[in-house]
Amino acid sequence: MPAYVKRRKQTGKARIVARAELPTRFGKFTVAGIAGRAKGEEAIAIEHGRISGAKSPLVRIHSQCLTGDVFASERCDCRAQLEMSLREIARKRAGIVLYLPQEGRGIGLLNKLKAYGLQDEGLDTVEANRKLGFAADSRDYDFAAEALKALGVRSVRLLSNNPDKIRQLERAGIRVVERVPCRPRTSRRSASYLLTKKNKLGHLLEGDRGRRGGRR
Ligand SMILES: [Zn+2]
Numbered sequence: 001m002p003a004y005v006k007r008r009k010q011t012g013k014a015r016i017v018a019r020a021e022l023p024t025r026f027g028k029f030t031v032a033g034i035a036g037r038a039k040g041e042e043a044i045a046i047e048h049g050r051i052s053g054a055k056s057p058l059v060r061i062h063s064q065c066l067t068g069d070v071f072a073s074e075r076c077d078c079r080a081q082l083e084m085s086l087r088e089i090a091r092k093r094a095g096i097v098l099y100l101p102q103e104g105r106g107i108g109l110l111n112k113l114k115a116y117g118l119q120d121e122g123l124d125t126v127e128a129n130r131k132l133g134f135a136a137d138s139r140d141y142d143f144a145a146e147a148l149k150a151l152g153v154r155s156v157r158l159l160s161n162n163p164d165k166i167r168q169l170e171r172a173g174i175r176v177v178e179r180v181p182c183r184p185r186t187s188r189r190s191a192s193y194l195l196t197k198k199n200k201l202g203h204l205l206e207g208d209r210g211r212r213g214g215r216r
Pocket residue numbers: 065067068069076077078079
């Protein structure tokens with residue numbers, strides 16, 4: 001049995017239910033399946049290096065985007081962010097991509113496709129979600145925080161442009177010691193989507209390297 005199988009204690013509301021090696025073109029990783037107590041609470045963690053004992057590993061929390069992650073859609077920057085995260089984390093001693101099945105900022109795949117149809121008629125991503133009766137962003141990071149705790153992580157350097165994600169994680173007991181911008185080169189086709197994320201969802205897209213609250 002590989003050493004990583006018994007590496008961590010499983011505590012809290014989420015638990016690790018599977019672990020296996022995952023070689024990728026970005027580097028060697030381990031994939032872990034994490035389950036919560038409630039129905040539908042699950043995530044997978046793509047881990048690199050020794051997470052246990054790492055002080056504040058570089059972490060990307062990525063919400064599933066089938067059209068971007070799998071089909072390389074240029075409507076959004078998801079796949080570019082995912083690839084950048086895997087590449088950056090593979091370079092570090094330790095890090096994690098936590099992949100959450102909350103498609104379409106939490107509204108589900110089919111609703112996201114409906115929203116795409118509305119966007120083709122001229123609405124932006126926020127207007128389209130609202131027209132369908134959803135919030136601009138329905139994602140929830142409480143379970144992500146529990147998943148990180150199950151992996152033995154309490155403190156992270158977070159690859160993210162999303163201040164709301166940082167607020168939710170900190171409220172749920174994960175310390176974000178640094179925000180590392182996640183700004184890969186993206187297609188011109190995703191420019192208006194990114195502009196809406198910046199103007200309506202408060203994403204930080206200046207490419208600055210912000211340290212939050214100094215050393216904590
Ligand atoms: Zn996407």
